[in-house]
Amino acid sequence: MTDRKRRLKDDSDLESGSDIQQEDFDSEDYEDWWLSCTTSSARISSSNSIADTSGGSSLHNAISDNKDWQIINDVHEDCSPEIRLFVADSGPVYCPNSSNPIDYFDQFFMPSDDSGVNLWHHILAETNKYREMLLKQPTTYPNAVIRQLGVVTLPQLKAFIGVTMNMGLVQMPSCESYWTKSYANLDVPFFASIFRASTYRSLSRVFHVANNDEAQPRCSLSYDPSHKFRSVLDHFNKAWKRNYNLGRTISIDEAIVNLKSRRSSVKYTKMKEQPEWSPKEYNLCDSVTGYCYHTKYHLTSGTYSESGHSYDVCADLMSSLHHKNHHLYVDSHYTSVKLCETFLEQGTYVTGTVEPNCKYLPSFMKEKLQRDEYKVAKKNELMAINWMANKPVLLLSTCSSAAPVEIKNKRGRKIVIPGVVDEYSKHMEGVALSDRLTNCYSAERKTIKRWKEIVFHLIDRTVTNAYLLYKHNPNRSRRTMNHYEFVTKLVLQLVGEYREPYRKAGQPSCSQLAVARLVERHFAETVADGKRKTCAVCSSGALVGKPRTRKVRTFCPDCSVGLCVPNCFRYYHTEHCVMYN
Incomplete structure (x- = not known):
């Protein structure tokens, strides 16, 4: 990337998972961090990249209705669904x-x-x-x-x-x-x-x-804007999957390649410490280790399904991982009611922040609550949470519980937050961890x-x-x-052992020709085409004590140097020390 990130001093900060720990925040700090997460996730993108805020099939409209939501009056009640066991190796x-x-x-x-x-x-x-x-x-x-x-x-x-x-x-x-x-x-x-x-x-x-x-x-309909790197991208995606099995918790998020270009692959994304105009890539990573399992690029506006571009991204990245009971964490750029319900039918749990204008949400998701207050609603196995920090924090989940949990910050103070918030903060940093390790x-x-x-x-x-x-x-x-x-x-x-062979410009030095000029038989010849060469002995001043430039028509073809005949020619081929330049 063209603009270098400042290198972290200790790799342990990168390798321990997320660099954001719960104990580093008091109650207000924790809510401020959540505010930054939810606001930064509402990124400015193309109109077809908004997560299911305006589209959806008629069948899904019939299934997902606001009236189907059931309000949970007692938020202390553990209303999490029965979680199926993870059925894959990691x-x-x-x-x-x-x-x-x-x-x-x-x-x-x-x-x-x-x-x-x-x-x-x-x-x-x-x-x-x-x-x-x-x-x-x-x-x-x-x-x-x-x-x-x-x-x-x-x-x-x-x-x-x-x-x-x-x-x-x-x-x-x-x-x-x-x-x-x-x-x-x-x-x-x-x-x-x-x-x-x-x-x-x-x-x-x-x-x-x-x-x-x-x-x-x-201009062709079969034009591929990724042709220049498609072979490498496809090979690495297969190799990454072949060598590693993801754990239960995984995350999808976008990253930016630091490149300015007036190309169709360049998209506007408002992110911290990244150029705003850059090719956008979507990554699926392990939430614990940061291992990158699959990546794809947003190259053109193109055509997308009626579910929207963000839904298509998640469906493509997760195509080979369903029916294993993975728990996927995403942000509000991807989360929608349809994504949660469809993935649950395919054996994948989803938890993510959501925008208040997302369709099919319960009505209380747009209410302004008191500070530290939160409301919960359920529709079958899908749960919606509206938690008021400094500003509303909205989440959808098919796996986590909304029951309050108590944690300690770095000052030792106990703070109470919804359980789904605690789980989300632990497992959403997989892509960020991979980016930090990669960019270091x-x-x-x-x-x-x-x-x-x-x-x-x-x-x-x-x-x-x-x-x-x-x-x-x-x-x-x-x-x-x-x-x-x-x-x-x-x-x-x-x-390895590779070193480029050394080649010195110009004529070879005297030391390289020393053995050949003293032991071989040499004969003087005339330079062709009437051209002249500089006498090597005269230019060194070896005979007269003062260097001078003298052009001659005779030279030694074996040594490829010009020499006066007979004195300089005899001296050059008999003396061991010749100052030749």
């Missing part, structure tokens, strides 16, 4: 026996099925194909840097990804700063030891993940190509998921690496 599916970060990272690049391909090989093939296409373009000059790059190899590609990831560990204002020699305090030898700056720019130029021959024109050492750089920003963002999420696999692996060593150590070792293992 945690890593397969973990290596080693503690090498590269082993966990490579698991997400393996073929997703028998007919699939290794993602490393796919990116390598598309990169070389795109390089060949650039070389054939008439706008590519004969002395272009990419002509010196050669065919990209797999170790070179992995080193390129590793060096790019290392930029997230070592913060610099620009990409050129990593190779600068102007200031000693900014010199980072690691980058120059792997690539020259021109080589890294060339690799960044030819880096590609999609076949341009398969792209459809923008993000490898994303400012680029003109927005798809590259998204690809490196997906790689960052894969690094985070690889770290979570390592962290929850029962077969790992006793000592656990923190997030920073894991990424650092992963960079070193991606780079």
